[in-house]
Amino acid sequence: MNAKIQTRDDSTGQVEPLRKRQDGDLYARPAAIEDAIAGVMRLTKAEFIHLIEAEDSADSVPSECLLYFVRRPPFAADQAVLRVLFTAIRQRVLKAVPVPKRHIAGKKAENAIDLDIRDAVLGKFEEMLCKDRQEYVERLDFFECRFNAGVARLRSTARRDICKDATHLTPLVHDNESDEPHPEVERALSCITDSFDGPEADFLYRSKIHAAISSLPLDQRRVVELFLKDIPIDPQGTDTMTMVKILGCCEKTVRNRLKRAFARLAELLKEENA
Amino acid sequence: MMTPIDKDAVLDAFAAEPVHDRNTLERYVSEYPELAEELIDLAAELRLSAEFTGAEEGAISDPKLETAWENFLAAGPKPSVTTAAVDPFARFKGGAFATLAGKLDVPRSLLTAVRDRLVVPSSVPSGFVRRFAEATGTTVEAVRVYLAQDSQAPLGLAFKSDQKPSQQGRVTFRQLVENTEMGESQRLFLLRECEEHELT
Incomplete structure (x- = not known):
């Protein structure tokens, strides 16, 4: 954390509490976020702007802290400061909506979906910020506690909405073409599980796998x-949670979906690696 | 049937979990089977977040920034038409003025200087402005607007002077505090406010 950010104990500023409630209790920001806010409160205007505009500001000013000041503009709501904050928080949203780099010729429609999702999330966030200036938007309190998780929620909703409209862009895979096993896909998928720490798990390789999964139809x-x-x-015991139970469809449907998904992933990874 | 608010609360709670492994997903799906698809979709997005957030270096193109900024400004509080015309001292003449000074715990002469806008507006500490706005039933914004207007030292008071009447330059709030007769504790309190204000 940046040296300029001091701890709450040293601060004379009061961090405004959140208003959203869960199970009767007020939402509370993580202590680290509260400390960061209290620390930033002690900066002069010049220091504040310098910190927010710094290239590495994400390391020193968490997005949750940045949002606090967008919602409660400091320095008597100085417009120049507000502009810096507004620009910065949009960058944080953009960076929290990854558009994985894909290099597959002729598949621009799928890239467009990623960009559409980013656009939709940014639009929704902007809508909430504008509304918050007129009446307190409690939904934003969640973002002040867990910014990236909040953006992930918006992304999930946007993807569901956009993918519903884009099913016609999904390439067809015929069952008889995908009957063969795809050990290379299983191997690739194992690289992005938490337990994997093999040499293949470099960022670029994992990025390709994540991108390929993201491009699949939702089911x-x-x-x-x-x-x-x-x-x-399949069910292996009465208490075991299975894909069949979770998705509420028959085993054959689940197997077919998985088979199609693996065939499509094999195709995508082949193109990526070509 | 689950209300939309419940659904949001469940998905928020899931998103806020420290890990999103098999156990976490199973726990939520068992409890809220009707949200299974949404929980799985969210788990997928959280997986992407963990991998990619902050991975893009440098600024990302934001072509809609200007429009968004205009919308944001337009949605914000607008200075009311009457703000400029508000005189926070209007209701505080004579005895009421003295009462106001007492309420704010400042000498009347200091409050007179504020009333006559003889103080550099930006040097007036936010704490004092806030207390003053509360005491006069106005807003911080209205007080700031009042202070920023041209000083209006009642020229009549200087009319009988040997010299041609003229407006004096403004002094900082700190100078005013330092040069006005008042109790030591009052002075220390106001100077501390000045100090905090100058730091920001």
Whole structure:
């Protein structure tokens, strides 16, 4: 953390509490965020702007802290300061909506979906910020506690909405073409599970795998997600959670989705690696 | 049937979990089977967040920034038409003025200088402005606007002077505090406010 950020104990500023409640209790920011806010409160205007505009500001000013000041503009709501804050918080949203780099010729439609999702998330966030200037938007309190998780929530909603409209862009895979096993896909998927720490797990390689999964239709993406979580397909016991139970469809459907997903992933990874 | 608020609360709670492994997902899906698909979708997004957030270096192109900024400004509080015309001292003449000074715990002469806008507006500590706005039933914004207007030292008071009447330059709030007769504790309190204000 940047040296300029001091701890709450040294601060004379009062950090404004949140208003959203969960199970009757007020939301509380993590202590580290409260400390960061209290520390930033002690900066002069010049120091404040310098800190927010710094290239490495993400290391010293957490997004949750940045949002605090966007919602409660400091320095008598000085417009120049507010502009710096507004620009910075949009960058944080953009960076929290990854558009994985893909290098597959002729598949621009899928890249467009990623960009559409980013656009939709930024639009929704902007809408909340504008509304918050007129009446307190409690939804933003969550973002002040866990910014990236909040953006992930917006992303999830945006993807569901956008992918519903984009199903016609999904390439068809015929069952008879995907009957063969895809050990290379299983190997690739194992690289992005938490337990994997092999040499293949470099960022670029993992990025390709994440990007390929993201480009799958939602129903196939779900079975892959469950596969990544090591959840079995069929019932193996009454208490075991399985893909069949979770998705509420028959075993054959689940197997077909997984088969199609693996065939598509094999194709995508082949193109990526070509 | 689950209300939209419940659904949001469940998904928020899931998103806020420290880890999103098999156990966490199973726990939520068991408890909220009707949200299974949304929980899985969210788990996938959180996986992406963990991997990619902050991975893009440098600024990301933001072509809609200007429009968004204009919308943001337009949504903000607008100075009311009457703000410029508000005189926070209007209701505080004579005895009421003395009462106001007492309420703020400052000498009347200091408050007179503030009333006559003989103080550099930016040097007036936020704490004093806030207390003053509360005491006069106005807003911080209205007080700032009042202070920023041209000084209006009542020229009539200087009319009988040997010299041609003229407006004096403004002094800082600190200078005013330092040069006005008042109790030591009052002075220390106001100077501390000045110090905090100058630091920001």
